[in-house]
Amino acid sequence: GENVEQHPSTLSVQEGDSAVIKCTYSDSASNYFPWYKQELGKGPQLIIDIRSNVGEKKDQRIAVTLNKTAKHFSLHITETQPEDSAVYFCAASYQTSYDKVIFGPGTSLSVIP
Amino acid sequence: DSGVTQTPKHLITATGQRVTLRCSPRSGDLSVYWYQQSLDQGLQFLIQYYNGEERAKGNILERFSAQQFPDLHSELNLSSLELGDSALYFCASSVDAGTGNYEQYFGPGTRLTVT
Numbered sequence: 053g054e055n056v057e058q059h060p061s062t063l064s065v066q067e068g069d070s071a072v073i074k075c076t077y078s079d080s081a082s083n084y085f086p087w088y089k090q091e092l093g094k095g096p097q098l099i100i101d102i103r104s105n106v107g108e109k110k111d112q113r114i115a116v117t118l119n120k121t122a123k124h125f126s127l128h129i130t131e132t133q134p135e136d137s138a139v140y141f142c143a144a145s146y147q148t149s150y151d152k153v154i155f156g157p158g159t160s161l162s163v164i165p
Numbered sequence: 166d167s168g169v170t171q172t173p174k175h176l177i178t179a180t181g182q183r184v185t186l187r188c189s190p191r192s193g194d195l196s197v198y199w200y201q202q203s204l205d206q207g208l209q210f211l212i213q214y215y216n217g218e219e220r221a222k223g224n225i226l227e228r229f230s231a232q233q234f235p236d237l238h239s240e241l242n243l244s245s246l247e248l249g250d251s252a253l254y255f256c257a258s259s260v261d262a263g264t265g266n267y268e269q270y271f272g273p274g275t276r277l278t279v280t
Contacts, residue, residue, distance in 0.1 A: 084267050095271035095272050096271045098268055145267070154210065155208040
């Protein structure tokens with residue numbers, strides 16, 4: 053089955069700097085890669101996703117890149133702000149008639165003011 | 166607010182007991198997913214229902230079961246509870262499986278503590 057690894061497990065950056073979180077997946081059939089942000093005491097929130105027919109996607113300060121050959125994808129957050137502090141999860145799935153999503157172990161991001 | 170509701174928010178019970186967690190998906194969503202989140206296991210997919218039928222199974226124990234009702238709400242039943250079942254249980258919903266809309270929206274979770 054699918055296995056998703058995520059690095060680093062913790063990340064601390066100064067406000068205004070960039071943060072990068074990297075993930076690898078094992079199943080070459082996976083074709084959908086969402087990223088979730090989980091704040092303390094809340095459920096995960098989808099922040100951006102990318103499908104296998106796209107190499108990069110941007111949404112304001114957030115971008116995701118996908119390298120299908122190497123089976124890895126990354127989340128880039130630019131101009132970080134204290135409210136970006138949270139746990140970020142990458143995930144991978146093979147979207148057919150069902151949507152089983154496998155999550156990475158998470159990255160705890162701290163943005164220092 | 167994702168539009169997915171879960172009750173109760175907190176649940177404290179003893180080992181050996183049985184509990185039921187409830188989830189109401191976003192209006193219009195046909196798929197419901199259950200996840201377990203513990204400190205050492207991360208987010209683990211348990212089971213998915215689509216329009217009342219089981220669609221996919223993950224690492225769900227035999228002591229656990231779920232169902233989705235005609236009004237699309239779902240319940241997760243946990244029985245013969247053990248200390249290790251203490252975790253956050255999340256429900257998520259999505260519009261439809263297989264239509265190209267893959268986004269899952271998570272509820273706020275139910276924190277289960279087994280003593």
